[in-house]
Amino acid sequence: MSTxxxxxxxxxxxxVLVLAAAVVFSHDRVGELLGVLSNLGTELLxxxxxxxxxxxxxxxxxxxxxxxxxxxxMLHDLDHAFWVWxxxxxxxxxxxxxxxxxxxxxxxxxxxxxxxLFINLGIRASDNLRLQPRLMAHxxxxxxxxxxxxxxxQVREAKNIVHSGFIIDGLRSAVTNLAELTGQTPHPGEFAxxxxxxxxxxxxxxxxxxxxxxxxxxxxELVTADSGEDDAKH
Numbered sequence: 001m002s003t004x005x006x007x008x009x010x011x012x013x014x015x016v017l018v019l020a021a022a023v024v025f026s027h028d029r030v031g032e033l034l035g036v037l038s039n040l041g042t043e044l045l046x047x048x049x050x051x052x053x054x055x056x057x058x059x060x061x062x063x064x065x066x067x068x069x070x071x072x073x074m075l076h077d078l079d080h081a082f083w084v085w086x087x088x089x090x091x092x093x094x095x096x097x098x099x100x101x102x103x104x105x106x107x108x109x110x111x112x113x114x115x116x117l118f119i120n121l122g123i124r125a126s127d128n129l130r131l132q133p134r135l136m137a138h139x140x141x142x143x144x145x146x147x148x149x150x151x152x153x154q155v156r157e158a159k160n161i162v163h164s165g166f167i168i169d170g171l172r173s174a175v176t177n178l179a180e181l182t183g184q185t186p187h188p189g190e191f192a193x194x195x196x197x198x199x200x201x202x203x204x205x206x207x208x209x210x211x212x213x214x215x216x217x218x219x220x221e222l223v224t225a226d227s228g229e230d231d232a233k234h
Contacts (some may be wrong), residue, residue: 060138063134063135063138063139064138064139066135067135067138067139067142067181068181068182068183070128070132070135070142071142071145071178071181071182072182074121074124074125074128074145074146074149074174074178075092075175075178075179075182076092077121077124078121078149078171078174078175078178079092079097080117081114081117081118081120081121082097082100082101082104082171083208084113084114084117084205084208084209085104085108085110085114085117085118085200085205086100086103086104086108086198086199086200087100087197087198087199087200087204087208088100088194088197088198089197093191094175094179094184094186095186095187095191095194096191096193096194096197097175098175098186098187098191099191099194099195100194100197100198101168101171101172101175103194103195103198104164104168104200105164105200106163106164106165106168107164108164108200109200109201109202109205110164110167111202111205111206113205113206113209114205114209115155115156117209118152118155118167119152119153119155119156121149121152122149122150122151122152122153122154122155123153124149125145125146125147125148125149125150125152125153125174126146126150126153128146129143129146129147129150139181141177141180141181142177142181144173144177145173145174145177145178145181146174148170148171148173148174148177149170149171149174151166151170152167152170155167
């Protein structure tokens with residue numbers, strides 16, 4: 001319970017006590033005190049409602065920011081896994097992603113390392129569904145998007161009954177909701193250059209996967225080096 005809510009409850013309790021006191025003294029000679037207490041009680045109740053309303057607005061704002069932050073994170077993770085599989089430009093571009101989703105084919109190669117990226121994406125979605133119940137209850141679009149992705153965690157086990165089209169359908173459904181949550185408006189079919197960037201061949205996927213892995217290692221080494229320099233200075 002937040003401090004503002006506790007304050008609102010305390011002010012409400014005080015207002016009730018003041019109004020009760022006014023009723024008790026209503027038959028006595030202190031008519032002026034009755035008026036003062038009544039006015040004070042009314043003001044305190046108004047203050048309590050104002051505090052509670054402000055707290056509700058701030059809480060909604062905080063939840064909206066958390067929903068948007070998680071939506072952006074999942075959208076970029078999704079884009080990375082799909083980029084390794086299908087290609088495209090390295091930087092995120094929603095219209096390109098939508099166009100490539102339309103071009104993706106269930107028969108495109110799906111190496112084990114690319115499959116692992118989609119499985120990890122599904123696991124992260126499933127974890128957030130389980131660990132962030134308040135965010136899921138706050139925005140049904142986020143819950144729907146994560147449910148679409150959570151099924152990817154079982155791709156390997158369900159290989160005998162599903163194909164790559166299952167991945168494409170799950171990603172397309174998730175992208176629609178995540179784009180809306182992040183304030184973007186996709187324009188399917190309006191990124192004509194997407195076809196020239198697409199290359200789902202095994203060798204191309206391997207190059208993209210190893211390249212992104214190399215970038216991650218280099219970033220980690222740079223962070224470690226910077227930390228070492230800072231420690232040396234101290």
